[in-house]
Amino acid sequence: MLKKLFQVFRPPQTPATPDPDAELALGALLVRVAQSDRDYQLEEISLIDRILARLYQHNAIEAAKVRAACEKLHAAAPETDTFGKLIRETTGLEERLAALDALWEVVLADEREHPGEIRIVEDARKAMGLSRNDSDKARKRAQDKLLAVPDTTAASAIATDDTTPQEPQS
Numbered sequence: 001m002l003k004k005l006f007q008v009f010r011p012p013q014t015p016a017t018p019d020p021d022a023e024l025a026l027g028a029l030l031v032r033v034a035q036s037d038r039d040y041q042l043e044e045i046s047l048i049d050r051i052l053a054r055l056y057q058h059n060a061i062e063a064a065k066v067r068a069a070c071e072k073l074h075a076a077a078p079e080t081d082t083f084g085k086l087i088r089e090t091t092g093l094e095e096r097l098a099a100l101d102a103l104w105e106v107v108l109a110d111e112r113e114h115p116g117e118i119r120i121v122e123d124a125r126k127a128m129g130l131s132r133n134d135s136d137k138a139r140k141r142a143q144d145k146l147l148a149v150p151d152t153t154a155a156s157a158i159a160t161d162d163t164t165p166q167e168p169q170s
Contacts, residue, residue, distance in 0.1 A: 020073055022090045023056050025083040026099045027070030029124050032080065033106045036116035047109050051102045080120055084127025096128045100135060104142035111146070 020028065030051060034044035045067070053063040087099055103124060107117045125135045 020086055022087050024070055024073055025086040027052055027066055028074040029083050030106050031070050031074040033103055033117050033120050036120055037114040044109050080123040081127035084124040088128045096130055100130055100138040101141055104139045108142050108146055
C-alpha cells in the first residue's frame, strides 16, 4: 500500500531508448533531417522506411518499426555528431558513403533544401569522417535520382533506386 502511494508522487518513467548501433544512428539522423524543417511529412516518413529497408534488408513492417525506434532515439536528442561518430566507428567507408547518400535523399525529398537540414548533414558528414567532396558527390547522386523520375513520385524512386522507365501496360 505504501509502495502504491509513493508511485503516485513519483514521476512516470519514460520508456528506455534502445542503445544505438549504426543502423539506429543513421535512422535517427534521417528522422532529424526530416523533422528539422518542422514539417515531418508522410512522404519523408515513407522515404525513411524505404531507405532503411534498402540499406538493411528489412521488409516494410520491420523498417517502420526501426524508424519508430529511431524517432524515439532522435527525441532523446543525442547530438548529431554522436550519431555520426557511432557510424564512423562501427562501419566501413562504403557504409558511411551510403549513409551520406541517404541523408541527402531525405534533404531533397521535398525538393527544397532548408538551412537546418544542410547543417545536420554537414555535422554528420564531419563526424563520419567524410570530405566535403564526398558530400558534394552524394548530393549530386541524390539529385540525379530525383531528376531521372518524370512524375511527382520522386521520393519513392530515390529510395528504391527505381529510376528505369516503366513500359505502359495494355
